[in-house]
Amino acid sequence: MRASHIHDDWGGAYIPEILHQTFLELNEQVGAARADASFWAEYQRLMAEYSCRPTPLTFAENLSKHFGGARIYIKREDLNHTGAHKANNVIGQGLLVQRMGKKRVIAETGAGQHGVACATMAAKFGFDCAIYMGAVDVQRQRPNVFWMEKLGAKVVAVEDGQRTLKDAINEAFRDWVTNVDTTHYVFGTACGPAPFPELVAWLQSIISKESIIQIRERCGKLPKRIYACVGGGSNALGAFYEYLDTDVELIGVEAGGDGLSTGRHAARLASDDASPGIAQGYKTMFLQNADGQMRETHSVAAGLDYVGVSPILVDLWQKKRVRFEAATDTEVMAALDLTVKKEGIIPALESAHAFVQAFKEAPSLSPDDAIIINMSGRGDKDIFTIASAYDDPSWRAFIIEKAAEYRQGGR
Ligand SMILES: *Cc1c(COP(=O)(O)O)cnc(C)c1O
Secondary structure: OEOOOOOOOOEOOEOOHHHHHHHHHHHHHHHHHHHOHHHHHHHHHHHHHHHOOOOOEEEOHHHHHHHOOOEEEEEEHHHOHHHEOHHHHHHHHHHHHHHHOOOEEEEEEOOOHHHHHHHHHHHHHOOEEEEEEEHHHHHHOHHHHHHHHHOOOEEEEEOOOOOOHHHHHHHHHHHHHHOOOOEEEOOOOOOOOOOHHHHHHHHHOHHHHHHHHHHHHHHOOOOOEEEEEOOOOHHHHHHHHHHOOOOOEEEEEEEEEOOHHHOOOOOOOOOOOOEEEEEOOEEEEEOEOOOOOEOOOOOOOHHHOOOOOOHHHHHHHHOOOEEEEEEEHHHHHHHHHHHHHHHOOOEOHHHHHHHHHHHHHHHHOOOOOEEEEEEOEEOHHHHHHHHHHHOOHHHHHHHHHHHHHHHOOOO
């Protein structure tokens, strides 16, 4: 059922009748919060106190010298509480839940980052919390499951379908339908039925509201280009938001996986493999087969392997306001290595996708031009993936020894 439109062609809210009232109320609350300057002031205060905002805009002097072109600036979303931009969204929605007088939050999570962020928020605000996660992801992401449970959330392993993210989203909606009066669904990215895409993009706009001031202070003008990785699209929309009406070039970088020609990737807008579809309550470009079955995706970055993408980004892509590129797993590892060595900064595997494209383009720009890379998160969470990609022998020995200790019941 189509309850409301944000864009004529993309998005919408295809929701079951039983959620109709809840969505009317949610739209009203979001509208009221956006019209009320005190909401944003309270949000900024809380983000300053709890999540180190404003995050710095770091001049990457060594990388800039290395490439000999544009001056490269990094917007440090990794310095948020819990290590990524996800804090911006969950804390903002937490304030909204408080206003609505609800006491329970639920969320979907794939790699577990949004689940941890949401469980953290629930602990701080004193909400009950359930996190829906595909059973396969529960197996793969044990460290995040561990922290969600320690933070007091109930982690529900979803055994339906392929037992991954989209199955978790379906199950979370089922919970919401049953518990609408007490519960708010904290959607994790700028996808899903309206008003979630607009709500999440608006909360994430705190990134560009800061960076536009910071870059003007540093350079006296706007940057030439801004790069951000794109999973669902929330960090990219946050990084682009305040620049949409300027002539700053905006570049979204998707997961190229093993390469676009292999089919093993998660590039929806940078490849020709996606097509329009309606699923999970909204219309967007999905990676799906001719029967509308969602395709398997692949990326070294667990946070970028979603089959859909923000309807707002699809709209901006069609209008040619945002350009889309893809970075392969191999390119991502190289960009990560270079950034660590040159700047002492460890980007998340997701964020490293944005670095790849910026590094390709920086040499052909002038030192008069500044570019911003939105570093969505920190990479120490990725130690298992990164260490095995390096095939680091001492890491392997460490894991084997730890496993042996556990097997003997030691600590
Ligand atoms: C979740 C995540 C992403 C992908 O989500 P978007 O909604 O596209 O921003 C990117 N980077 C990091 C570090 C993440 O945790």
